[in-house]
Amino acid sequence: MARRTQPVEELFTAACSGDRAALARLLSLIERGADEARVVGRLSYPLGGRAYTVGLTGAPGAGKSTLTSATIGHLRSQGLEVAVLAIDPSSPFTGGAILGDRVRMQDHATDPGVFIRSMATRGHLGGLSLSTPEAIRLLDAVGREWVLVETVGVGQVEVEIAGKADTTVVVVNPGWGDSVQANKAGLMEIADIFVINKSDRKGTDETRRDLEQMLELSDLAHETWRPPILATIGTTAQGVPELWHAVLEHREFITANGILNQRREFRLREELREIVARRLQQKAREVCGGDRWDALQADVLRRQLDPWGAADEMLASIGA
Amino acid sequence: MARRTQPVEELFTAACSGDRAALARLLSLIERGADEARVVGRLSYPLGGRAYTVGLTGAPGAGKSTLTSATIGHLRSQGLEVAVLAIDPSSPFTGGAILGDRVRMQDHATDPGVFIRSMATRGHLGGLSLSTPEAIRLLDAVGREWVLVETVGVGQVEVEIAGKADTTVVVVNPGWGDSVQANKAGLMEIADIFVINKSDRKGTDETRRDLEQMLELSDLAHETWRPPILATIGTTAQGVPELWHAVLEHREFITANGILNQRREFRLREELREIVARRLQQKAREVCGGDRWDALQADVLRRQLDPWGAADEMLASIGA
Numbered sequence: 001m002a003r004r005t006q007p008v009e010e011l012f013t014a015a016c017s018g019d020r021a022a023l024a025r026l027l028s029l030i031e032r033g034a035d036e037a038r039v040v041g042r043l044s045y046p047l048g049g050r051a052y053t054v055g056l057t058g059a060p061g062a063g064k065s066t067l068t069s070a071t072i073g074h075l076r077s078q079g080l081e082v083a084v085l086a087i088d089p090s091s092p093f094t095g096g097a098i099l100g101d102r103v104r105m106q107d108h109a110t111d112p113g114v115f116i117r118s119m120a121t122r123g124h125l126g127g128l129s130l131s132t133p134e135a136i137r138l139l140d141a142v143g144r145e146w147v148l149v150e151t152v153g154v155g156q157v158e159v160e161i162a163g164k165a166d167t168t169v170v171v172v173n174p175g176w177g178d179s180v181q182a183n184k185a186g187l188m189e190i191a192d193i194f195v196i197n198k199s200d201r202k203g204t205d206e207t208r209r210d211l212e213q214m215l216e217l218s219d220l221a222h223e224t225w226r227p228p229i230l231a232t233i234g235t236t237a238q239g240v241p242e243l244w245h246a247v248l249e250h251r252e253f254i255t256a257n258g259i260l261n262q263r264r265e266f267r268l269r270e271e272l273r274e275i276v277a278r279r280l281q282q283k284a285r286e287v288c289g290g291d292r293w294d295a296l297q298a299d300v301l302r303r304q305l306d307p308w309g310a311a312d313e314m315l316a317s318i319g320a
Numbered sequence: 321m322a323r324r325t326q327p328v329e330e331l332f333t334a335a336c337s338g339d340r341a342a343l344a345r346l347l348s349l350i351e352r353g354a355d356e357a358r359v360v361g362r363l364s365y366p367l368g369g370r371a372y373t374v375g376l377t378g379a380p381g382a383g384k385s386t387l388t389s390a391t392i393g394h395l396r397s398q399g400l401e402v403a404v405l406a407i408d409p410s411s412p413f414t415g416g417a418i419l420g421d422r423v424r425m426q427d428h429a430t431d432p433g434v435f436i437r438s439m440a441t442r443g444h445l446g447g448l449s450l451s452t453p454e455a456i457r458l459l460d461a462v463g464r465e466w467v468l469v470e471t472v473g474v475g476q477v478e479v480e481i482a483g484k485a486d487t488t489v490v491v492v493n494p495g496w497g498d499s500v501q502a503n504k505a506g507l508m509e510i511a512d513i514f515v516i517n518k519s520d521r522k523g524t525d526e527t528r529r530d531l532e533q534m535l536e537l538s539d540l541a542h543e544t545w546r547p548p549i550l551a552t553i554g555t556t557a558q559g560v561p562e563l564w565h566a567v568l569e570h571r572e573f574i575t576a577n578g579i580l581n582q583r584r585e586f587r588l589r590e591e592l593r594e595i596v597a598r599r600l601q602q603k604a605r606e607v608c609g610g611d612r613w614d615a616l617q618a619d620v621l622r623r624q625l626d627p628w629g630a631a632d633e634m635l636a637s638i639g640a
Contacts, residue, residue: 038628045626155475265621272617273608275631280600288593297592301585306365308358311595 008039015142016047020115023142030134031119033127041134044141051140054247055165057151057158057187062171063197066234067243068150072108074240075146083115083144085135087128087151087161115144130278132161133271156186163190164267166260167250169243171195172211174203188214191227193246199231199239225253287314328359335462336367340435343462350454351439353447361454364461371460374567375485377471377478377507382491383517386554387563388470392428394560395466403435403464405455407448407471407481435464450598452481453591476506483510484587486580487570489563491515492531494523508534511547513566519551519559545573607634 008029014022030037056064068084075082108114119128119135132149139147149165151158162168170191196207211229228246232239254260287293296313299305305313328349334342350357376384388404395402428434439448439455452469459467469485471478482488490511516527531549548566552559574580607613616633619625625633 041628042626046623049623156477157475268620268627269617272620272627272630273604275627276608276634277601277604279631279635280604281597284593284596284600288596297589300588300592303366303369306362307588307592307595308361310592311599314596315599 008036009043012040012043015138018142020112023115023138024117026138027117027119027135030131030138033131037131037134040138044134044137048137048140050143051136051145051147052251053136053147053149053165053167055149055151055162055168055190056171057162057168057190058171058197059173060152062173063234064150064152064171067171067195067197067232067240068148069107070232070234070237070240071148071244072114073237074244076108076111076113080146081113081144082146082148083139084117084148084150085132085139086116086118087132087149087158088118088120115139128157128161129164130271130274133164133267159186159190166254166263167192167247169193169195169247171197172207173198174201174207184214192225192250193243194227194229195239195243196229196231197234200233204231225250292317328356329363332360332363335458338462340432343435343458344437346458347437347439347455350451350458353451357451357454360458364454364457368457368460370463371456371465371467372571373456373467373469373485373487375469375471375482375488375510376491377482377488377510378491378517379493379496380472382493382496383554384470384472384491387491387515387517387552387560388468389427390552390554390557390560391468391564392434393557394564396428396431396433400466401433401464402466402468403459404437404468404470405452405459406436406438407452407469407478408438408440435459448477448481449484450591450594453484453587479506479510486574486583487512487567489513489515489567491517492527493518494521494527496527496530504534512545512570513563514547514549515559515563516549516551517554520553524551545570545579612637 008026011022011026015026026040029040056068058064065086068086072082072084109116117135119131136147136149149162151162162170168190170187170193172194174196194211196204196211208229208231215227230239230243230246232243234240251260254263293314296305296310300307300310328346331342331346335346346360349360376388378384385406388406392402392404429436437455439451456467456469469482471482482490488510490507490513492514494516496516514531516524516531528549528551535547550559550563550566552563554560571580574583613634616625616630620627620630
């Protein structure tokens with residue numbers, strides 16, 4: 001164990017001094033959920049607390065990558081450094097195509113003030129909801145003050161991950177309705193800022209009215225913050241300075257009234273709960289094996305015992 | 321307890337004799353995840369095993385409800401009875417809109433040979449992945465031999481639920497690419513039959529070629545079954561008899577070679593695992609409270625302990 005963790009500590013020290021390859025390797029450990037990831041977490045955690053995270057989410061094709069790229073350009077023009085986590089919960093089969101879009105972001109790949117990293121699902125469901133905050137804490141620990149978290153898609157997982165940022169930007173397009181219908185409510189709940197991207201297309205005004213109406217109706221507790229609705233054209237960076245201005249305004253607002261700290265504490269409590277649940281799931285996988293388990297399964301398959309009854313018996317046998 | 325469970329047993333007896341209101345009430349118990357749902361499960365389980373389930377999934381707007389309605393019509397014309405579960409993992413806010421679409425299905429609402437039921441997410445994430453099989457077992461127990469399970473959307477949850485049917489139909493439209501991009505791989509994995517609905521629109525041939533190419537490339541283990549690609553027009557029921565014919569062919573195929581039984585056993589094992597995991601999560605919620613938990617959380621918030629370290633300490637304290 002000591003021999004295996006030693007390199008992680010060396011990598012961490014290197015990453016803290018600006019070694020990008022070391023940082024990338026540490027992020028791979030986190031992405032894989034490797035045992036060493038725990039060491040990364042233990043090292044990162046005491047050093048963090050300064051980074052500010054901005055989440056971007058929206059349907060595939062909404063132009064998030066282009067918008068993210070334009071936002072990076074804007075931050076760089078102001079001399080700010082930035083890290084980007086591009087979160088991709090789709091399976092490897094789609095991964096290729098979506099990563100292809102990210103090529104746009106690679107404009108910034110050789111800029112030492114920019115660090116871009118894709119994270120895909122490795123292993124079991126929901127892994128990203130724990131590895132993403134861990135990755136953010138690492139970027140925080142090594143001194144990245146601005147972290148953009150882009151998620152692909154508008155499913156439950158994506159919206160959850162994006163909604164864990166300090167400021168969440170929801171990207172839609174003119175005539176957005178269909179592509180996000182299944183999770184409009186989820187998007188409304190997490191949005192601190194709405195962006196109508198590709199606003200040179202027809203339907204921008206209608207979409208703005210739609211969003212305004214939904215905001216009226218939704219009556220969500222935005223703690224007196226009303227999400228602004230901005231228009232951008234990612235390909236020309238039009239509206240991007242205004243978008244960043246809105247991010248800073250939101251940041252100032254939630255910092256001044258204490259909401260930022262409340263949100264961060266809340267997220268951390270939630271994460272703790274999730275970690276406990278995850279550990280118990282591991283326990284469950286250990287439990288769901290062996291002779292006793294096989295016998296109970298056989299009873300269920302023969303319809304002599306219903307599934308919940310079998311689970312009860314199994315759990316009783318481990319004292320849970 | 322005895323007084324509370326008595327009505328469930330009465331409801332179950334009534335539902336078995338064809339009382340639709342009783343069946344609806346039992347399904348509500350399952351949907352809510354009420355304690356009584358466990359009793360429903362215990363009563364249903366020994367009686368089941370005859371129903372055949374057909375899953376339909378696809379992006380919002382693909383015309384699943386219309387197609388389902390046309391399929392109901394086709395089954396009724398052959399004198400078959402059918403139950404439909406329309407699964408809606410979106411939150412209540414969107415629920416209304418999507419249920420609006422289902423009005424089409426209400427054509428069949430007064431037909432005693434048809435039983436239609438929407439199930440939405442109540443309570444925490446993932447509830448539907450356990451309540452759906454429970455609902456199917458109840459419909460099975462009361463004698464419904466054909467159960468159509470329609471899911472709204474193409475996210476992980478929807479695809480998972482649809483993929484748990486005996487035969488899974490994936491509904492796309494001409495020019496389907498964008499709307500399902502985030503989860504194409506997931507759809508390819510579960511599809512036993514592809515349907516290009518709204519095939520009177522432009523792009524049907526291209527979509528068919530797309531799908532064929534993806535099937536070639538995907539190299540998925542379909543146990544020598546190659547998913548047929550059919551074209552339908554839900555509004556006129558064109559292609560629906562052919563769709564149903566394909567369902568029956570698939571059913572015959574997987575029945576004859578034993579795949580049906582293997583799949584069902586596999587699903588049941590998976591479900592058992594999920595139930596065990598769920599019970600452990602409940603345990604986690606109980607654990608995540610009390611003075612010890614508060615003290616650990618405070619340490620984490622002060623950055624004196626990292627989240628995984630806190631989880632370890634908490635779990636150690638309950639012997640897990």
